[in-house]
Amino acid sequence: MERKRIAIVGVGLIGGSLAIQLHEKKISSKLIGVDVNPVHAKKAVELELVDEVVSLDEAINQSDIIFLAIPVDIVVELLPAILNKIKDQIVIDLGSTKLQSINAIKTHPKRGRFVATHPMWGTEYSGPEAAVKGAFENKAVIICNPEESDADALEWVKAMYKKIGMHLLEMEAKAHDLHAAYVSHISHITSFALANTVLEKEKEQQAIFELASAGFESTVRLAKSNPAMWVPIFMQNKENVLDVLKEHISQLTRFKESIEKNDNEYLLRLIEEANKIRKILK
């Protein structure tokens, strides 16, 4: 794989972790960062995630490849403008929702230079200091609407994701957003709501601190996630998220009713049903 000059717009958790992998796997000849947050920009250079931080326009001019690792509302906003400015660079986004960004440039003359991807990796932390080595390895990456990308762009993106250790899946954007609501977005909502529940009910914070077990930490850890990332995800994927959230509230209501009615049999059945997740989880 010939080394490329690569720009990463958004050098936070995802962009920063990607930068480390691109450097480690010798995919980049130069790593150029772009970040609207001057503290993050400075930090990304200090941590040597990128070689330098420049403006978006400069980054577009200086690079062969442009990654967008920014909140999904900003992807929708910036993507048409970036496609207006590129020559034949490849533009790749890594957002958690895909339909709106793809629709935003559906008929753009440079549509083919864009590849929509969603690497299924993240943590509850954010910013360049949250970037970690070895991220993405052995995880899935979804490439959406591959038929709308130019063959050379698609080929490079696939080779790059393979080289950083990911396995590829292809999916239409609409299907992606539906599945993402089920296996990722709803987990974040339950975790945020669980944190708010406990913060509301448990006035003795010392008790949480002392008693919280690994189980609690595991269900609530996503509640630390960055609102700037997650508000636009939920809003862009509104229909699917609401659909699964309503089902979740209805499932919780079943637990409530079984306990209210002292219906041990029903509660047992609900839990046995939940146990079936064992068959599916890796």
Place this chain on the structure above:
Amino acid sequence: MERKRIAIVGVGLIGGSLAIQLHEKKISSKLIGVDVNPVHAKKAVELELVDEVVSLDEAINQSDIIFLAIPVDIVVELLPAILNKIKDQIVIDLGSTKLQSINAIKTHPKRGRFVATHPMWGTEYSGPEAAVKGAFENKAVIICNPEESDADALEWVKAMYKKIGMHLLEMEAKAHDLHAAYVSHISHITSFALANTVLEKEKEQQAIFELASAGFESTVRLAKSNPAMWVPIFMQNKENVLDVLKEHISQLTRFKESIEKNDNEYLLRLIEEANKIRKILK
């Protein structure tokens, strides 16, 4: 610490892991298992978690210390009968609810021989094969209503828990059950309900298998937990569990409403509020 003959009633995840620690820390001279499930009984001996498995009556006769690592409904059922049969042995339970078991033997002449404890450790797995080495280490253990136990019994139990690496907290049973609902029981309900939600909505199980990220796994892993353990916990702690569950449904409803109304501001505030869990989680 003088070595003791120790009986463990219920040689599953908790009892088995405790057996390993008692043996490792040279607290036991002999480990006697009791289990109603003959497959678990056989397995516990095969895995050398205990030296032998005998009947409950034999175990009471042969031991200085009796641990109850069984579902909390069985604790309430067996505890009075066990106290009827002991001479001066110490009886310790490790259940996740405390009020009902303590109330069941409140006026029993042997009340002092009983110490009610809740080590804040567990996993989503069950049975003797789920037992792990090094469990309980650096975790909290709550001793409930210590003033109702005999001084010698309390002293031994405290020394034992310290020796297996736990730090001690004392709490009244009622307060314990309240806090446990907030920092443990609700997490299990949300996880069970989340599993049922995803199993209900996501008919393409292959998609869950391929796409599920670490975030999903972490929020849903408790859904693998054993129903025989959890049904009686939720039922015994009905009032507190319902209280926190109602709050949780109401918190989820806020997320639903903010998304339905496209109220980005409100959704942002809800997530920022949830982020405060960062201050409390270790």
